[in-house]
């Protein structure tokens with residue numbers, strides 16, 4: 001959906017925990033406390049609370065301070081040296097932080113491995129921990145030395161994707177490794193742009209301002225300002241991210257096409273679109289923004305939380321946890337826009353999905369924002385989704401009439417949604433007239449996007465949707481047909 005209503009996480013588990021400051025704090029306490037230092041426990045705690053790049057940076061800072069004053073640390077707390085030696089070895093063997101692909105910490109390795117000599121920073125091929133981390137952070141690639149050669153790869157499509165590289169094992173090769181990866185990244189970007197007729201926003205460009213959760217209403221928004229500290233900027237995608245994009249677009253073509261001839265623009269954003277009262281970025285995965293004016297293209301934003309996801313369905317424990325799934329979901333919104341640009345869904349589709357559509361009385365804007373939706377329950381009532389704002393996280397359902405007016409206990413009209421009859425998510429799961437493939441069914445558009453992401457996934461997930469949710473499948477067929485008609489008229 002539009003940037004004004006960015007998609008909330010499909011599943012809570014899809015989202016990395018926000019960085020906690022406690023990890024290093026705790027380690028520092030252990031170090032200063034001295035007695036009873038348990039390397040295994042400290043590692044476990046540290047890794048459990050890391051799981052993100054900020055945490056990894058903290059680990060590296062610890063390495064750094066240790067390097068700068070090793071004797072002071074070692075003299076006071078011999079066990080600290082073992083901990084840091086282990087951390088370093090895990091990091092080298094498993095990429096920064098020793099985080100397994102599924103996000104869980106791999107502490108087995110540290111416990112099994114022999115104790116490293118403190119300060120031993122000799123790595124084969126002239127590699128350094130800092131370089132290994134830089135390559136991972138910038139390109140999403142793991143680097144090591146194997147069989148007398150540099151070994152570069154990332155995991156995608158359920159296997160290691162090797163990057164061929166033939167350079168002599170020497171620290172002189174390090175700049176060339178970076179050059180090679182930078183060039184490969186540019187080649188991949190160009191190839192995807194050409195193959196699908198899209199553009200990928202150049203790194204460092206202004207891509208709108210991060211909005212305050214307390215002021216999400218469009219009418220209260222500040223003027224867009226690239227110099228604002230909350231400016232969202234595009235960043236260079238990593239190779240696994242580009243793999244996910246290619247994978248998702250291959251499965252969803254031609255729905256990435258637009259009807260006004262302006263290519264869809266994919267923006268890998270450096271921050272989420274919304275922050276809360278404390279100024280913390282919210283864990284949004286991605287969003288779709290239809291063209292705002294005739295000369296505009298549609299935009300697909302991918303936020304940092306989504307970038308932490310496994311690249312493809314085959315890499316994820318559950319398909320909907322992959323970055324490719326998230327991208328397919330957003331492409332689904334583009335398909336919706338192609339098929340019904342004014343946002344008005346046909347009665348047949350609304351009926352299949354068990355929703356009603358009514359005018360957005362607060363903001364009678366143009367395009368999709370001029371409509372709101374409510375879900376029908378088995379006893380014939382209608383409930384709309386409360387949107388998050390400063391005061392509440394949203395998330396519940398409130399009763400409305402067919403025109404969207406909030407209704408109270410006696411079915412009388414009430415002044416606003418906070419006074420209306422409410423239903424929890426759990427109650428709605430039980431009471432809705434129709435059933436939905438995932439828990440993300442705030443609007444029929446989200447149901448369609450979730451269905452679209454499933455039917456464009458693996459053969460099993462397509463079959464699952466077709467047999468278990470035939471009404472969603474039929475609605476998607478209507479959409480596909482409508483899009484085809486629009487495309488054939490434009491041809």
Ligand SMILES: [Zn+2]
Nearest residue numbers: 001007446449
């Ligand atoms: Zn969505």
